[in-house]
Amino acid sequence: FRAALEEVEGDVAELELKLDKLVKLCIVMIDTGKAFCVANKQFMNGIRDLAQYSSNDAVVETSLTKFSDSLQEMINFHTILFDQTQRSIKAQLQNFVKEDLRKFKDAKKQFEKVSEEKENALVKNAQVQRNKQHEVEEATNILTATRKCFRHIALDYVLQINVLQSKRRSEILKSMLSFMYAHLAFFHQGYDLFSELGPYMKDLGAQLDRLVVDAAKEKREMEQKHSTIQQKDFSSDDSKLEYNVDAANGIVMEGYLFKRASNAFKTWNRRWFSIQNNQLVYQKKFKDNPTVVVEDLRLCTVKHCEDIERRFCFEVVSPTKSCMLQADSEKRQAWIKAVQTSIATAYREKGDESEKLDKKSSPSTGSLDSGNESKDKLLKGESALQRVQCIPGNASCCDCGLADPRWASINLGITLCIECSGIHRSLGVHFSKVRSLTLDTWEPELLKLMCELGNDVINRVYEAKVEKMGIKKPQPGQRQEKEAYIKAKYVERKFVDKCSISSSPPDQEKKMISKSCEEKRLSIPKFGPGDQVRASPQSSETVKSNDSGIQQSSDDGRESLPSTVSANSLYEPEGERQDSSVFLDSQHLNPGLQLYRASYEKNLPKMAEALAHGADVNWANSEENKATPLIQAVLGGSLVTCEFLLQNGANVNQRDVQGRGPLHHATVLGHTGQVCLFLKRGANQHATDEEGKDPLTIAVEAANADIVTLLRLARMNEEMRESEGLYGQPGDETYQDIFRDFSQMASNNPEKLNRFQQDSQKF
Known part of the structure; x- marks a missing residue:
């Protein structure tokens, strides 16, 4: 033993x-x-x-x-x-x-x-x-x-x-x-x-x-x-350089010339010269701003210069100075003729010319309201669990009904037991993104998204035909039955009612569209070329219509136009806006169009229904300048709607035909919370629209101090990470703290972001 x-x-x-x-x-x-x-x-x-x-x-x-x-x-x-x-x-x-x-x-x-x-x-x-x-x-x-x-x-x-x-x-x-x-x-x-x-x-x-x-x-x-070029004789080609006083771009002639400096050493430098707008200018590099040699060609003369040792020289003389130039070859004669012809043309067009003044708005200064409030920590652990489980249906697993679920699918907005969460993970993040309600840290906008949906809402969409088909939901512990059921529910979408997306009858819908288009014409103010378009950042009031047709939103607090207005109509003169004919569909709405409309209306259940019917989250409305659902969500002003689209794969950098992405639109409208969200989600703030403006330029022109602060901080953080080789890293703690504060305010205290609107009203 x-x-x-x-x-x-x-x-x-x-x-x-x-x-x-x-x-x-x-x-x-x-x-x-x-x-x-x-x-x-x-x-x-x-x-x-x-x-x-x-x-x-x-x-x-x-x-x-x-x-x-x-x-x-x-x-x-x-x-x-x-x-x-x-x-x-x-x-x-x-x-x-x-x-x-x-x-x-x-x-x-x-x-x-x-x-x-x-x-x-x-x-x-x-x-x-x-x-x-x-x-x-x-x-x-x-x-x-x-x-x-x-x-x-x-x-x-x-x-x-x-x-x-x-x-x-x-x-x-x-x-x-x-x-x-x-x-x-x-x-x-x-x-x-x-x-x-x-x-x-x-x-x-x-x-x-x-x-x-x-x-x-x-x-x-x-x-x-x-x-062929090697066999060709170029000895006589140098003198064939031509000029064109009627060029469409206004450049009569351009090319390289040597210019003698006015310093004591009289050095010669090769520069790119051009005759344009009745001026003689040159550039050291193509990207440099042109340096003007002669302000007005009508006040100057041009002549050969044979009294210096260098060949092919000519001189442009004005009342205040003279400029000695040298061509590479007999091109000199072409340059002299071009200057002389430009002088004659300038005299002929003297009475028809008009000066153009560029209007530049000086940005007003603004500062980030520092305050003495303590930093709100991200919601975590039991607080997130309690808030999410209070939503109808969330007290039990969405798929098997097991009580007290501790996991969630953040892009679907549902709660799950640990076994179902493992099955959801195996589907891939393009179908379900799983996170723990007790172990993971929850950003405020994500927690708010979970509270906007819930198991009852999603099951009404994804289990619409379960009873009709006579299918029983799997019970806790039935692993194989669960896998088959969850795959059929979310991947194959067998239980989605394909007929539920139908719209109103054609005649009724046409009347509705006609009425909404008339409201659109009456409610949208006209914007002049120099007007700034501003919308209130955020408030937390319920939806109420006032006399001007503006609505106060119920979600994140924002001013928005009626639901039929497209994103692009905010920035176009009224005469250029076109009523969208895409809404006049026959009997069934395109899922992408339903997602597009629901995104503006801040209707998350309808958005989830559209995605369940196969809507492309990046669907572009060709009738409205290829605006996307995410751009419509920006126009609607809802932070939660934007977060829902982003969690479901929306491209944060997809732009409309005007070259404006979601970050552009949020900046123009003054939606600070959305700007913060898009920057956190990797929006490209260097992208420019068709006017050559990036979001920072727009924010500076609008004098929106909070958005300017966010954009500049994000740009500084990006440059710092690139210089230190920290690709893929979130950035330093100060940057993260500031963005965390803005996220908390946008989600929980949106009235604090009303400073920009209130300050602008004072003046």
Whole structure:
């Protein structure tokens, strides 16, 4: 028995060493994998930067964007794999070592203790003298009691050994099986992802083959031209330079000339000269602003200059100064004729010319209201759980009905039990983004989004036909039934009522559209060319119509126009606006159009319904300057609507035909909370509209201090990260704190962002 115990104890000690080693190796593997994911994400951001840089090449930009999105999905799959590895190997085996092996060690200590007591009783019983009957009886009783206790403890020890021997097999195999299933899911997800990408890659390969052929053809043509040029005589071509006083761009003539400096050394510098707008100007570089040599050609003369050593020189003389110039060759004569002709033309057009003055508005100064309020922390843990579970239907799992769910799908706006959340993770983030209600940190706009939807709202959409089809929802614990049900519900959307998106009858809808168009013409003020368009940032009042047709929103507090107004109508003169004919659909609304309209109306249930019917979240309304649902959400003024679209894959940088993206529109309208949200979600603030204005320029012209502060902080943070090589990092703590404060105000205290509107009304 002792020999068998010693063998078992040695085996358990060796098992503990092996398990400790395996857990440590697992930790190293997980840490290395996370480092790989971080490096991979930085590489993917580099690809996205290259795609943005290649915006003038549609093929390269589209391909790199699609590839970077696929790589992002793979990073998400890797992250899920390492998370499941940590739960299956590290956590499970560590628990086995700490709990079961500890119980074995405790039983061993107790067994060794009672064994020692038994040995002492035996020795004492052997040493007692036979003539001392009292001591003999006492020693015998102690020995008997000790032996009885020893037998009980020995049986307990043997039981613990047998339990450990049987449990270690199941624990090891269970953890390894879970680990292997995680790998199986990972590779299946990767295979499915790249299977979808395969046809596009094949088409791109065919395009590359054609590009190679075209490049070879172009090379042969260039070689032929090169050969022809080598055989051509250019000795007389220099004098054939021509000028055109009627050029469409106003440039009569342009080219390189040498200019003699007016300093003591009389140095000659080669510059790019042009005759335009009755002026002679030059540039050192093409991007430099032109330097004016002659303000008005009518006041100058031009003549040959033969009294200096350099050839091909001529002089332009004005009442205040003279400028010595040199052509490369006999082009000098063409330049002289061009100047003379421009002088004559300037005299003829003297009576018809009108000066143009550029209006520049000086930005007023503004400062960020610092205040003495303490920073509100992001909602986390039980507070987020309590707020979300108060929404109707959220007290139980959306898919299986298990009570007290602790997980959520943030893009769907539902609560889930831990088992259903794992199934949702396996669907991929393009279907469901899972987050813990107790372990993760919740941004205020995201928490507000969860409170706007809920299980009842989403199930009315995604389970509309469950009862008609006679399908029963899976019960807690039915893993396979749950997987099939959740996939059918969210991926295949089998239970969505395809007829529920139908609109009003045609005649009724035409009347409604006609009426709304008339309201649009009556309610939208006219804007002059120099007028600034401003909307109130945020308030938290309910929707009320006033005499002017402006509505106060119920969500984030914002001034907005009636729901039929497009984003572009805010910035166009009334005579140029076109009533949209896209709303005059026959009997069924396009899902993209429903999403477009619901985004303006701040109707999240309708938006969720449109997405369930297959609406493209980046659908562009060709009837309204290709405005997107996200731009409509900006126009509606709802921060939560914008967050919902972004969580469901809306492109924060997609622009309309005027070159304005969501960040542009939010800046023009003065929606500070939305500007903060878009900057956090990676909006490109360097993009310019068709007028060449970026959001910062618009904010400065509107003198909106808060938005200017946010944009400049984001730009400084971006430049700092690029200079330090911190691609993909969030930025320093000051930057994060300021944006966190703005997010809190926009979501919880929007009235604090009314300062800009109130200050502007004072003046």
